[in-house]
Structures are given as C-alpha cells and as structure tokens.
Amino acid sequence: MFACNIDSFLENELVKIRDYFYKMMANFPNASFKKMLEERKEWLPPVYISDEVIVIPKANGPFDKQLGKSLKKGYSVFIYHKAVKEYCRTFHLDNEYECVLSMVLAHEFFHSLHRIWDERAFLQDASPRTGISMERKHQLTESLADYFAFSWLESNADGDYAKVAQHRKSLWQEYTFANWPYSAALVFVNNPNKFFEILELLKLKPAMANSSFYYRSSENS
Numbered sequence: 001m002f003a004c005n006i007d008s009f010l011e012n013e014l015v016k017i018r019d020y021f022y023k024m025m026a027n028f029p030n031a032s033f034k035k036m037l038e039e040r041k042e043w044l045p046p047v048y049i050s051d052e053v054i055v056i057p058k059a060n061g062p063f064d065k066q067l068g069k070s071l072k073k074g075y076s077v078f079i080y081h082k083a084v085k086e087y088c089r090t091f092h093l094d095n096e097y098e099c100v101l102s103m104v105l106a107h108e109f110f111h112s113l114h115r116i117w118d119e120r121a122f123l124q125d126a127s128p129r130t131g132i133s134m135e136r137k138h139q140l141t142e143s144l145a146d147y148f149a150f151s152w153l154e155s156n157a158d159g160d161y162a163k164v165a166q167h168r169k170s171l172w173q174e175y176t177f178a179n180w181p182y183s184a185a186l187v188f189v190n191n192p193n194k195f196f197e198i199l200e201l202l203k204l205k206p207a208m209a210n211s212s213f214y215y216r217s218s219e220n221s
C-alpha cells in the first residue's frame with residue numbers, strides 16, 4: 001500500500017504537518033506561544049507505531065478505539081495502526097489509509113505542541129479553582145486538535161485528504177447529539193477566530209474559555 005514504508009511516510013508527513021502548523025499558528029498573536037515556537041523550531045516529536053489496541057470505555061462517539069496518543073514524556077506520539085485500519089474499514093476509507101494516518105499524526109502533533117505550551121490543560125484533575133471540569137477541558141483540547149487536523153487535511157491539494165476531512169466533519173455533525181468531544185470542533189469551522197481565542201483563554205483564564213465556548217446540539221450546522 002505504501003510507496004515507501006510506514007515509518008518514512010510518517011517522517012515525511014510530519015515535516016509537512018510542522019510547516020503547516022507554523023503557517024497556521026503565525027496568526028496566533030500570543031507572545032509566550034511565539035517564544036515556544038521559536039525555541040522548538042526544528043523540533044519534531046518522536047513517533048512510535050504501536051500494535052496495541054486500546055478500547056475507550058464508555059465511548060460516546062462513532063468509534064471506540066484510540067487512534068493515537070500524545071505523551072507528556074518527551075511529548076512523543078503513538079499511532080495505533082490497527083485501530084487506524086479498523087477506522088478505515090468501518091467508514092469505507094480503505095483507499096485513504098495514508099490520509100487517515102496523516103490525520104491522526106496531525107491531531108497528536110498538535111496535542112504535543114499544545115501541551116508543551118500549556119501542560120495544565122492536560123492535567124488529569126478536576127479544577128474547581130479554575131472553574132472548569134475535566135470533561136470540559138478534554139472537550140476543549142480534543143476539539144482544538146481535531147480542528148487542526150481537519151485544517152491540515154483541507155489545506156492539502158490531494159483530493160483524498162479532503163475526503164477524509166469531510167468525512168470527519170460529517171462524524172462531528174452526526175455525533176453532536178451524543179456530546180462526542182471532537183464534535184465541538186464544529187465551533188471553529190463556523191468561527192475560525194474562536195480557535196485562537198479558546199487556545200489562549202484555556203491557558204490564561206480557563207473559566208472564561210469554558211463560558212465562551214458555547215456549544216449545543218441545536219447549533220449543529
């Protein structure tokens with residue numbers, strides 16, 4: 001299926017994703033973020049392809065296996081390729097396997113950079129002091145990463161990338177009612193400026209990010 005092997009595909013893809021990240025995030029006028037980018041200029045997360053299959057308990061979306069993971073340790077990225085294959089099979093995207101891999105890679109890449117800048121957004125605690133629940137933090141961080149991955153796919157001239165992006169968006173719409181955390185990315189599709197606003201508020205004033213991130217099923221458009 002691969003012209004080259006999966007490792008070199010991901011390696012090449014990661015460089016392109018990083019270029020796109022720098023282009024997109026140039027529109028984020030935040031001094032500490034810019035500083036972090038400056039310091040990490042040539043940096044790429046270590047990427048591991050894992051054989052593990054991790055079932056998400058009580059999943060509320062269309063797919064119940066973890067596709068990837070970003071770790072605090074080394075900010076490395078894991079790709080669960082068996083789950084990615086199953087995702088492709090389930091949604092008839094077998095011919096777009098590489099593009100789905102790229103979506104997962106972009107999503108996890110975003111998490112890694114995001115957590116370097118704002119580790120608190122990923123702490124596994126409820127934060128009554130900051131006025132935001134774990135569940136809400138999860139929804140915010142996931143929707144940011146998923147929107148980034150969606151934008152990356154959409155920016156690609158290759159039509160297969162756009163197909164995977166549009167499919168993902170259709171899942172957001174379909175599972176809005178279930179409060180699937182990724183579905184909240186629709187907020188950014190409808191209002192791209194909100195993406196930077198939420199990113200900033202989540203770090204500086206989480207309670208405000210919480211309250212300015214209105215999202216209800218009825219807003220599904």
Ligand SMILES: [Zn+2]
Pocket residue numbers: 107111141142145
């Ligand atoms: Zn994620």
